[in-house]
Amino acid sequence: MQIEPQAFDRVLSSMCTEPHPVAREAAERFLATNPGDPGTYPTVSALEDEAIERLGEIAGLDEPAGYVASGGTEANVQAVRIARERADSSRPNVVMPESGHFSFRKAADVLGVELRIVPTDDRHRATVEAVRATVDDDTALVIGVAGTTEYGRVDPIPELGEIARSVDAMFHVDAAWGGFVLPFTDYEWHFGHAPVDTMSIDPHKMGQAAVPAGGLLVRSPELLDELAVDTPYLESTSQATLTGTRSGAGVASAVAAMDELWPAGYRRQYVRSQNNAEWLADALKKRGYAVVEPSLPLVAADVDRGTFEALRAKGWRLSRTAADELRIVCMPHVTRTMLASFVGDLDRLEVRASVPVASDD
Amino acid sequence: MQIEPQAFDRVLSSMCTEPHPVAREAAERFLATNPGDPGTYPTVSALEDEAIERLGEIAGLDEPAGYVASGGTEANVQAVRIARERADSSRPNVVMPESGHFSFRKAADVLGVELRIVPTDDRHRATVEAVRATVDDDTALVIGVAGTTEYGRVDPIPELGEIARSVDAMFHVDAAWGGFVLPFTDYEWHFGHAPVDTMSIDPHKMGQAAVPAGGLLVRSPELLDELAVDTPYLESTSQATLTGTRSGAGVASAVAAMDELWPAGYRRQYVRSQNNAEWLADALKKRGYAVVEPSLPLVAADVDRGTFEALRAKGWRLSRTAADELRIVCMPHVTRTMLASFVGDLDRLEVRASVPVASDD
Numbered sequence: 001m002q003i004e005p006q007a008f009d010r011v012l013s014s015m016c017t018e019p020h021p022v023a024r025e026a027a028e029r030f031l032a033t034n035p036g037d038p039g040t041y042p043t044v045s046a047l048e049d050e051a052i053e054r055l056g057e058i059a060g061l062d063e064p065a066g067y068v069a070s071g072g073t074e075a076n077v078q079a080v081r082i083a084r085e086r087a088d089s090s091r092p093n094v095v096m097p098e099s100g101h102f103s104f105r106k107a108a109d110v111l112g113v114e115l116r117i118v119p120t121d122d123r124h125r126a127t128v129e130a131v132r133a134t135v136d137d138d139t140a141l142v143i144g145v146a147g148t149t150e151y152g153r154v155d156p157i158p159e160l161g162e163i164a165r166s167v168d169a170m171f172h173v174d175a176a177w178g179g180f181v182l183p184f185t186d187y188e189w190h191f192g193h194a195p196v197d198t199m200s201i202d203p204h205k206m207g208q209a210a211v212p213a214g215g216l217l218v219r220s221p222e223l224l225d226e227l228a229v230d231t232p233y234l235e236s237t238s239q240a241t242l243t244g245t246r247s248g249a250g251v252a253s254a255v256a257a258m259d260e261l262w263p264a265g266y267r268r269q270y271v272r273s274q275n276n277a278e279w280l281a282d283a284l285k286k287r288g289y290a291v292v293e294p295s296l297p298l299v300a301a302d303v304d305r306g307t308f309e310a311l312r313a314k315g316w317r318l319s320r321t322a323a324d325e326l327r328i329v330c331m332p333h334v335t336r337t338m339l340a341s342f343v344g345d346l347d348r349l350e351v352r353a354s355v356p357v358a359s360d361d
Numbered sequence: 362m363q364i365e366p367q368a369f370d371r372v373l374s375s376m377c378t379e380p381h382p383v384a385r386e387a388a389e390r391f392l393a394t395n396p397g398d399p400g401t402y403p404t405v406s407a408l409e410d411e412a413i414e415r416l417g418e419i420a421g422l423d424e425p426a427g428y429v430a431s432g433g434t435e436a437n438v439q440a441v442r443i444a445r446e447r448a449d450s451s452r453p454n455v456v457m458p459e460s461g462h463f464s465f466r467k468a469a470d471v472l473g474v475e476l477r478i479v480p481t482d483d484r485h486r487a488t489v490e491a492v493r494a495t496v497d498d499d500t501a502l503v504i505g506v507a508g509t510t511e512y513g514r515v516d517p518i519p520e521l522g523e524i525a526r527s528v529d530a531m532f533h534v535d536a537a538w539g540g541f542v543l544p545f546t547d548y549e550w551h552f553g554h555a556p557v558d559t560m561s562i563d564p565h566k567m568g569q570a571a572v573p574a575g576g577l578l579v580r581s582p583e584l585l586d587e588l589a590v591d592t593p594y595l596e597s598t599s600q601a602t603l604t605g606t607r608s609g610a611g612v613a614s615a616v617a618a619m620d621e622l623w624p625a626g627y628r629r630q631y632v633r634s635q636n637n638a639e640w641l642a643d644a645l646k647k648r649g650y651a652v653v654e655p656s657l658p659l660v661a662a663d664v665d666r667g668t669f670e671a672l673r674a675k676g677w678r679l680s681r682t683a684a685d686e687l688r689i690v691c692m693p694h695v696t697r698t699m700l701a702s703f704v705g706d707l708d709r710l711e712v713r714a715s716v717p718v719a720s721d722d
Contacts, residue, residue, distance in 0.1 A: 070573070105590050
C-alpha cells in the first residue's frame, strides 16, 4: 500500500500536530502493547501511571488519579458519566457554555442526561450570571472550558467552580487543548485554582504526543470507582475506560513527550505559538479583517467564504467557526514561514478579486 | 525514555498480537493523521472507506457501512446504542449468552438498558431455547458471539438471528476476534448466513493490524444515522463514533494488513493457529488435563492455580477463564516452538511438584 498522507505544511485548523520525535519513537517502540491488559503488558501499564503523575503536575493536582483515554471526547463523556452516577436527581442536568465541545452533546445523548447550553458573552466566554441562573438542584455537573475549540478562550474557572459547589454539582474543566499552554499564562484554570473535580487534558494536542493519547484526571480515586461496572470498586483502573484494548503507543508517547518537554520545552512552544498567533492576528487586521484577539494560540477572523474556499483549493487545510469565521490554530508544526506563505496566498487572492476580469461576452 | 516493552515470546493469553510488518509500516507512516477530521486528513479518511469495503467482503456484506473503531468494546457499545435508539420500548432489554464479552455489560451500564444474560450449554455455546424463552416485546437486541473470549466458541448464529426477528429485535454478532479466522471454517456466522444487523470485527486482533483498529459493520447506512447527535442524519460518518480525534495509524494499518493478507495470508495463518491449538490441546490431554477442544485457535484447560502462578513466575503472560481454567489464544505470534517451550516448563513444574522436598525441620 503505497499511499502517503498529506504533509503538515498546510494544516492550519487542526488541534492535533506532528508528534515530537521522542514521542514518535516511543510510539513505535510500544506499538504492539495494550495498557487495557495490565497483566500481559505491565511495562506500559506502569508508564500509564507515570503519565497520570505528570499530567497531575501540569494540572496542579498533588495525588492525581485518572487514565490515558482515546482522546478528549472519551474524557469528557466519562466526566459526564461520573457526574451522572453521583447525581442525587433522577433527572440530572449538565450545564455548559455554548463554547463547549461537541463531545458534551454526544455525552448527553449517549448517557441520557439533559444538557443545558448557556450563551457566551461577546468575548466568547461563559457568562457567569447566566450559568448561575441556569443551574438548579438537579444539576449534576457544571462545565468550564480552558481553551475553547473555536476561539481559544478561557472561562472564569474559579467562579464557575463556586457555582457548581453552590448547588452540590460536580465541576469539570475541559482543558483538552489548553492544558499544555495554560501553565505559562496567568489564567486560573486547574485543580489548584478552583474546586475542580474532573479535567480533560490531552497529550496528543498541544502535548505533542501521538494519537491516541487523551487524558482524564480526577481529584480523587473514588471518582473513578463511579465508572466500575458490576462491582462497587474498580479492580483495575483499566476497567474504568470506555474502551477495552488500548494503545500502548499513545501512552508511551505521552510519557516520552512530557519527559522531554515539561516544562521548558512546552514553555518555549507556548511563546512561539502565541507569538505566531499574534503576528497572524496583526497581519489580518492590517488587511481589514475583523479579528478575534488570540488569548491563546488560536486566531479567528471574518475571511469570507469565497476566499476561504479559494485558499482550500490551494491546498490549505482550514476550517471555520459556527459563526462562519476562519479559524487558525497555531500548533507546534505551524511556523512563521507557513503563516507568511498563507498570508501571501491570501494577498494574491485579494488582488485577483479586485482586478476586473476580461469578459468573454 | 529508555524503557522497552516485554517481548511477545511469552504472551499466550492475549487476543492482540504483533502487527504484520506491512501494517506496522503503514501505522508509522500515518501516525500523525486523524480520520476524525476528514476535511484536514482526506487521504486517511478515504482509507477508512476502503477498510470498511474490505471488512464487508470478509463478513459477507455487499454494500457495507461502518467505521474503524477504537476497538471491539466501542463497536459493541455502539451496536447496543443503535438498538436502543431504534427500540419501540421505553424499557428496552438486550439478550446475550453468558459468554458475551464484558463490553456488553459496560454498554448496558453506560446506555441505561437492561442486560439479560442467558446461560450457555455444556459446550459453552448459547442455548437457543433459553434465548427464545428470554426475549420479549421489549427486547431491542439479541447478541450472538462468533468466537467467544474464553473458549473460542461460535454460537448458532442463524437460529439466534431468527429469534431476534421473531420479536422485531435487532441482531448483533460479535466477531471481534473470530472474524478473521471464521471465513476459513464451515461455521455460519456473518451477514450472508443470517439476518445480522450489526457486527464487531477487529482488524487489530486476528487481522494483524496495529492497535487501535476495531471495526463496526452495519447492514445499511441508516443504522449509522441512529448514532447522529442533534441532527436526524449524519453529515459525516466520522461523527458517528464514540470518540473525536481518531488514530490514522490504526486505519492505515488495517488496510495494509487486509491488502496483504486477505484471503490467502489469513487462511494460512488460520491453519497454522488451529494446528497449534490442536497440538497444544493434545499435549495437555496427554498430561492428564481436562481440555476444552478448540473449535477455533483457543485452548482452555484445567491447569491448577498453583502451577499457573509458577508458570507466570517464569515469565509466561497467562490469564484464566471465569471457571478458573488456563486459557491460551493461538495468535499469529504464537509459534509451535513457544508452545513446546511452555509445555516443557509445565512438565518441569509437574516433576518438581511430585518430588518430595527435603524438609528443613
